[in-house]
Amino acid sequence: MAELLFWPALLAYGEAAFAYLNDARHPGISGRLATWGVRIGWLVQTALLAVQAARADGFPWSTWAGSLNLFVWLVVGAYLIWGCQPRYRLLGLAVLPLAVVLLVAARVGGGTTVGGHSHYSNVFLVLHVGLVLAAFAGFTLAAALSALYLWQERRLKRHETSILRLRAPALSRLDEVAARTIAVALPALTLGIAVGVVRLRDRGGSFDALMAVTVLTWAVYTGYLALRHLAGWRGRRAAYLVLAGFVLVAVVRLALPVTHFAT
């Protein structure tokens, strides 16, 4: 019965996605409807995750689909921190459709069911997956912010006359918020990788390609922060670097079902 919570969550995210689209064309009440859609959808999904956690035997999101469900919740939760401000509503156009698609994928893969059995044997693995997923959610949001930055920058460079009609957040603000998001997500990834490495040593497993890409992702985002602080990398170059890092995040996420998760 609790699995039915999936539908109102999906409906609310879907409503928000459409309302964001409408708000981009006719700013006004649609923006507020979208914001409420995100809030309600996220609360309902929180309830779904809580029920899953309460009734599961161990870590409830140990399958790739379950982790996708958790990932969507983390992305939307991170978006909610500032996405409800009117200026950031355009970001919803990138985040909410993605949330809808991923949530449907999680459902199809059985990630929204209640009362499953965990494939994770110990708390280290739970910590490893939780931290890496949280970091990936942050990187996803940073990528959306950077994409919005590049779009807004292009409009300014092209002297688009509609720039004051369809207002995006200011360039400097997008740049700063993306950097802050990465500054929060990177320690989570670092810790997640460290926990994974410790567990790998204990069990004597081998270092696979997915791990290599994850470490590369870590290197890209570490490089981003280093270049930003030491060489003053900001703006367009920095945004491209964030998007490059996100390509690696996407590769890792897509490869997870094949390498790390039992289905």
Add this chain to the structure above:
Amino acid sequence: MSIVLVGISHHQAPVELRERAALDSKRASELARTLAGERSEAVCLSTCNRTELYLADESPEGAEEKAEAALLALEAELGPALYRLRDEDAARHLFRVAAGLDSLVPGEGEILGQVRAAHAAGATGSILDRLFRQALHAGKKARTETAIGESPASISSAAAALAEQVFGDLRGREIVVIGAGKVGELAIRNLVSRGAAIAFVANRTAHRAQDLAARFGGAPLSLDRVGDELARADVVLSSTSAPGWTLTREAVERSLPARKGRPLFLIDLAVPRDLDPEIHELDGCYLYDIDDLEAVVAETLADRSREAKRAEEIVAEEADRFRAWQASLDVVPAIASLRARAEEIRTAELDRAKLNDAERRAAESVTAAVLNKLLHLPTIRMKQAAAAADGVIYADAVRHLFGLEDER
């Protein structure tokens, strides 16, 4: 009571006429009180674009004459430019004015405050008070439910809004001003009003740079040193009459390493242009010249016109509501008389019945309920008829049928 409006506006009267009819708030208030006298109501709305007199009076013809005479006393040549509107048309006009739909720039925000001030200073009674309150409501509603007043309507405000698109909050951002003429002053005001601060004013003649710096802050700077100070600037505003570039691509490029990726927004208000257009190609540099800004303003004005259609619908709804309220005033006395007469009969019959306390309470309750149920439908129907303009006929019929003529 009828509502009468007599006035002039930018539509028919040139500025030479309007300025002679313009009244400051004190004189506008005095005129309203004079026109209202003991038995009427009057409000004088006087702005740079209009002087309008709103009167509520039993005799619309007399009120119109009074208002006309008052305006012609200010300027005898106003006659051909005067417009006269009554009741529903006058209300609709005021609602459009408050919503900024009758302004030179659709949706401009200043007018709402001016309508509020005129209302506060006027000699209002129940009619004009309700009219102006509803006009203010219509004005606010048009602005909150449409985007009519959101986009900038001038080049200087567009420049400041674009700077905000780059930096967000302008507080703490530093401007380098090149040229101390009048052209750039409005843009400076707009940027400074949003929190930006002037770092330097560079000008060919030092005393004018000092004068501008003294008024808006910052330090004077010679033109050949502008390139040296670019590392500090967030916004460059240039408006000289120099024939060549006051700032070249090379000069800006030299400042980029020291800027450490901070964006630079450049506004060129000069014709011929001051700033090398190739600056715009540099990473993190955004240059807008007068044509670019004009194109942005044209788009925002077109947006305002589009939004004006939605605002017109809001105004029409509010005007209908006001008309219904005003019409209901015709039947309210008849309804009140009818209810008073019914109550009088009920009380008299109860007194005559010689009941004990308990019986009296029960009878009072029953008769009051019967009366309310009996009069409910006629009351509603009379109000509906009033809204459909038949209210007076119905009110007269009720007075005649129930013998209420003496209670008028």
